[in-house]
Amino acid sequence: EPEVTQTPSHQVTQMGQEVILRCVPISNHLYFYWYRQILGQKVEFLVSFYNNEISEKSEIFDDQFSVERPDGSNFTLKIRSTKLEDSAMYFCASSRGYGYTFGSGTRLTVV
Amino acid sequence: QQPVQSPQAVILREGEDAVINCSSSKALYSVHWYRQKHGEAPVFLMILLKGGEQKGHEKISASFNEKKQQSSLYLTASQLSYSGTYFCGTEGDNFGNEKLTFGTGTRLTIIP
Numbered sequence: 001e002p003e004v005t006q007t008p009s010h011q012v013t014q015m016g017q018e019v020i021l022r023c024v025p026i027s028n029h030l031y032f033y034w035y036r037q038i039l040g041q042k043v044e045f046l047v048s049f050y051n052n053e054i055s056e057k058s059e060i061f062d063d064q065f066s067v068e069r070p071d072g073s074n075f076t077l078k079i080r081s082t083k084l085e086d087s088a089m090y091f092c093a094s095s096r097g098y099g100y101t102f103g104s105g106t107r108l109t110v111v
Numbered sequence: 112q113q114p115v116q117s118p119q120a121v122i123l124r125e126g127e128d129a130v131i132n133c134s135s136s137k138a139l140y141s142v143h144w145y146r147q148k149h150g151e152a153p154v155f156l157m158i159l160l161k162g163g164e165q166k167g168h169e170k171i172s173a174s175f176n177e178k179k180q181q182s183s184l185y186l187t188a189s190q191l192s193y194s195g196t197y198f199c200g201t202e203g204d205n206f207g208n209e210k211l212t213f214g215t216g217t218r219l220t221i222i223p
Binding site: 098 | 147151152153154155158211212214
């Protein structure tokens with residue numbers, strides 16, 4: 001069964017450093033998303049991406065965040081200057097319109 | 112704006128039935144249901160669309176009351192593998208790549 005692949009599975013970074021989280025969505029999916037989940041809490045929307053541009057973003061997705069689809073397959077989330085409160089599980093998801101397929105997530109720890 | 116789920120947590124014995132409810136304050140186009148096991152990604156279970164169309168698994172069913180902006184997930188003859196946190200995800204009444212807003216979650220524990 002096709003799956004969404006995320007790398008790395010776990011990243012530890014110092015506050016103020018830049019991180020790039022990578023995702024390979026399912027190849028025939030058209031819609032791409034980033035969500036995050038602080039431990040034990042709700043799944044929060046960050047950004048959606050369609051037709052090579054951002055279609056919607058949340059208040060969390062401020063100027064420190066950016067997304068790219070550099071080569072038609074990878075889908076990246078960049079956090080320019082990480083803060084302690086960015087520590088969370090970051091999930092990439094893709095969809096063809098019915099139901100999301102989530103990746104296994106990247107656990108980001110900011111110290 | 113986050114959908115509210117009830118109950119927050121439930122413990123069942125294997126073979127018992129469960130109902131998980133999801134309530135939104137806004138008009139909905141669709142409701143999705145996901146199950147997340149500890150330390151893993153949410154897994155898609157089912158989608159219910161405005162107008163009554165339904166997709167998903169065989170042994171898990173759901174209903175969608177558009178007027179009340181509510182959905183319920185029904186788990187019958189629960190199995191140990193059903194344990195996890197269940198999230199509903201709602202899509203507003205403006206179909207076209209709209210994001211999902213996830214509910215507060217319901218932790219289901221099945222015991223032998």
